[in-house]
Amino acid sequence: MHSDRSDDSRFRVLVVDDDHALTRTLADILQLHGYAPSTAGTGREGLEMAEQHEPILAVVDLRLPDMDGMELVTRLHALSALTEVVVLTGNATVESAVAALREHSVDYLLKPVKVEQLLHVVSLASERWQRRQAEERLRDSDERFRRVVESDMIGIMFWDADGSIYDANESFLRMIGRSRADIDAGALRWTDITPPEFAALDRKKFASLAKHGLIAPYEKAFLTSAGLRVPVLFGAATLRGRHERGVSFVLDITERKTAERALRARERQQTAVADFGQRALVTDDLGALFDESVVLVAETLELPLSAIMERRSDGASLLLRAGIGWDGVDVGSSIVEINEQTQAGYTLLHNKPTILADLVAAGPFTLSPLMRSRGITSGISVVIPGPVRAFGVLSAHDRSAREFTVDDVHFMQAIAHVLGAAVERSRTESALRQTQRLEAVGRLASGISHDFNNVLAAITGFGELVQARMPSDDPLREDVAEILKAAGHAATLTRQLLAFSRQQVLQSRTILLNDIVASTENLLRRLLGPEIEFCTRLAPDLWLVRADPGQLEQVILNLCVNARDAMPSGGTLSVETRNVAYVGIEARARALDAPGEYVLLTVSDTGTGMDADTAARIFEPFFTTKAVDKGTGLGLATVYGIVKQSGGESSVHSELGHGTTFMVYLPRGREDASGRSP
Secondary structure (H helix, E strand, O other): OOOOOOOOOOEEEEEEOOOHHHHHHHHHHHHHOOEEEEEEOOHHHHHHHHHHOOOOEEEEEOEOOOOEHHHHHHHHHHHOOOOEEEEEEOHHHHHHHHHHHHHHOOEEEEOOOOHHHHHHHHHHHHHHHHHHHHHHHHHHHHHHHHHHHHOOOOEEEEEEOOOEEEEEOHHHHHHHOOOHHHHHOOOOEOOOOOOHHHHHHHHHHHHHHHHHOEEEEEEEEEEOOOOOEEEEEEEEEEEOOEEEEEEEEEEEOHHHHHHHHHHHHHHHHHHHHHHHHHHHHHOOOHHHHHHHHHHHHHHHHOOOEEEEEEEOOOOOEEEEEEEEOOOOOOOOOOEEEOOOOOHHHHHHHHOOOEEEOOHHHHOOOOOOHHHHHOOOOEEEEEEEOOOOOOOEEEEEEEOOOOOOOHHHHHHHHHHHHHHHHHHHHHHHHHHHHHHHHHHHHHHHHHHHHHHHHHHHHHHHHHHHHHHHHOOOOOOOHHHHHHHHHHHHHHHHHHHHHHHHOOOOOOOOEEEOHHHHHHHHHHHHHHHHOOOEEEEEEEOOOOOOEEEOHHHHHHHHHHHHHHHHHOOOOOEEEEEEEEEEEEOOHHHHHOOOOOOEEEEEEEEEEOOOOOOHHHHHHOOOOOOOOOOHHHOOOOHHHHHHHHHHHOOOEEEEEEOOOOOEEEEEEEEEOOOOOOOOOO
């Protein structure tokens, strides 16, 4: 066997015949005329060579020593359907050669082979192979293009110069919300589905197309059948030989545009949070900070409404403290209930962000009167945290359906945390300023009281001497008695000032606060009158406290009388005792000097209440909201001083029109040898 491995770029011919002299002769002739021949003496050798290098033409003897020539032809076609085959046969087997030609579409040569016939048959086979190769490439090209057109990766449309679309793939039709029927009806024009602002850009690009036959991809938009805009990357080319027609490739870039918008929004939100946090650190005006925050939220999220809802002291409702876009709603008095039916209430109860893309479809919060009255459809709300319990809720809403992102939630939470920190700082600083102010007033009151006591002692002493020397029927005796009575009232005021300044002497012992409340209950009921409902809720397992029983009675009486005066038309007054224990931030939130265990005395009324400015000064001496002849302004100052001297703390929570609650914290005491009875 002789084998010639020629360059693959030449026309490869495989000659299979057991006549070695013939195969060498045919190979020499073929090589001389520019072909690349390979020879094999058996069918098996021929198959092995065909597997290594696919032949363009195979010249096969019908009679081979190891297999029938037609079997080899079949197996060669199995390896490559493009391989052309010529069979060699003697005169005696012409009929079988013709039959093979008909059955396998191959050519044949008669032995002895003539050079002219060989070259002619090989030339014809070469032409057929090249034609079939071209057809195969065309089919491959058509298949590739068909697969591109039918793919969902990119939209393709075919158009005329007048703007009409005469064909398009399904991806493009879905992109613009159209159907094949629109194209068949001739009702689809790319100029009609282009927004007007892109018309000038399209004219410029298509002028370049007419000149260069190609448009580099550029960004524009198409309108869907529903009127929505689809951002796309658009490129086009003219069809060869058909300059009045072209093809465009359209890539939907909605996701990319969404990601770009999200990135810009995230950067804008981060900048807004940083700037707002810096301002919150230096401001002392919480109201202005609240107003600024709702404007910031609305502008940053591009929403028409935003609000801050503060949890009220009753724990059952929220008060609208600040808002933007709530035209016709009274900021400062509008109330939202804390329950599962209101979005703000649900957010507070579950202590997590609440997001609604479509309020009407979601359904659970349609009972909120405030939201229903403003036509709100979508919204997001987050909790404004506090050291012990949440301060309230920060929300933002839209009148149309809208999707909110994770970045939107994080932005809202960041603003809410800044607000929570600002509220806590303001409360801490206010408590510190009030304590410092009361301490200063206390020192002043202490000094004045001692000096005033000396003056009163002289007045009382000399008055009593004068009275003792006067005859019983002296008409001036009553005048002296009035002087002594006035001095007695002044002494009472002095004792109250000493109590406030914590300079009086207390007779402390270990007692049960419930016993003190019980001992004053009858007196309190007479003082309060029938118009006021009085009730007590006393903890059965109350801890002991160490204090002066008489002074605690004074505390309870002063608080209850103050509550009575705040309810001129009647109401409810409740006194409650219970055990509490606070650690860390919980103690600081209640302005307690130290964490630990306390007995809490709470006196609550349903009276007129106070605003924040009044509540901040309520414990100051001589500060009163009553008429000039109705009080001295020392009752609550006395309460403050007694509680402080007993190692406790006093605080007040009040809202105009919603009553007042005084809280007295007394440190837990222990049983001693003196017992606990007052």
